[in-house]
Amino acid sequence: MELKITKTQNPKTKPTGALGFGKYFSDHIFTMEYSGGEWKNAQIKPYEPFMLDPSCSVLHYAQGVFEGAKAFKNAKGEVLTFRLKDNVDRMLDSADRVCIPAFDKAFVLDAIEQIILIDQDWIPSGEGTALYLRPTIIATEPALGVRAADRYLLYCILSPVGAYYSGGLKPVRLYVEQKYVRAAVGGTGGHKVIGNYAASLKAGENAKKLGYDQVMWLDAFKHRYVEEVGAMNIFFICGGKALTPALSGSILPGITRRSIIQLLRDMGIEVEETAVDIVKMAAAAKSGELTEVFGTGTAAVISPVGGFCYKGKDYVVGGGAMGKVSEALYAQLTGIQNGRIEDKYGWVKKLGAI
Ligand code: PLP
Ligand code: COI
Secondary structure (H helix, E strand, O other): OOOEEOOOOOOOOOOOOOOOOOOOOOOEEEEEEEEOOEEEEEEEEEOOOOOOOOOEHHHHHOOEEEOOEEEEEOOOOOEEEEOHHHHHHHHHHHHHHOOOOOOOHHHHHHHHHHHHHHOHHHOOOOOOOEEEEEEEEEEOOEOOOOOOOOOEEEEEEEEEEOOOOOOOOOOEEEEEOOOOOOOOOOOOOOOOEOHHHHHHHHHHHHHHHOOOOEEEEEOOOOOOEEEEEOOEEEEEEEOOEEEEEOOOOOOOOOHHHHHHHHHHHHOOOOEEEEOOEHHHHHHHHHHOOEEEEEEEEOOOEEEEEEEEEEOOEEEEOHHHOOOHHHHHHHHHHHHHHOOOOOOOOOOEEEOOOO
């Protein structure tokens, strides 16, 4: 398939102040359509709103998936992506979970790399900034029957971003959710399916009303084993070891999670992917054995946790400050991502000049 490229004649003014997260979008969009049993019409074109029929499936039944990845520039101004191929692989898995037809992974990866290069002037250079990539697929068939659609739109938009949380690396306080669950084994929690996020909003709002920043999700059956936090995976440094919930089926297999497991092991810290019991973690916070907790994700990178509320009681972690392990991991990961630290893992890809 050919990728048609039409460059904008009216480049937008780039933002100058604080970027925040996902507020600004670059000059171009990559789109590709599915109909008649095949993906076609791949193009990179000026960013613009698109028209959707009000009856289209994604708007009613949430048949859609998305990804989140980042591109950076190194000190020489070369364009780097971080594990982008893994995101494209995961998007294909997510698509399969909600009956979206498979696409050519190599073609989509190449198209995303091309749009990054075209919009490379949008890659911000400040500390903690990146060009956030948001590949998405939505069902566009105008039809109200509950079944897999026969038309789809795959697109990728790019957004220059700063820190995901307005507090940056300031430790967040979590509310351990007792009533609502994010996902259950057998559901869609292990995939990046759009409906998962609407389902998480109520608990997030409740946590904020109670004065907490984010939700710590527990398992759907016993309400006892930690799953994730907000839109991140979670790690506990307890008794000198790192514990992270095992991928049970209802947890998103985070690419940052996978990277952090590797970095921890290379720092000489033992990592256990296991069932993490919130009752034990609360006791360990009290005894001081739990020294650090942090979330991991593409958008947030590393988000230190200063404490959590479980069953009405507040537990402080690491004196409420960012811990040494979290700090070292943040420096290591962001250093690899923006080319300051050598990437011995093959996670970073330098994109060719156009
Ligand atoms: N968990 C959820 C629910 C997420 O949305 C994300 C973000 O993508 C993550 C975890 C972290 O995944 P990754 O590290 O691949 O960004
Ligand atoms: C990411 O970390 O890329 C996410 O998708 C999290 C959130 C912005 C949905």
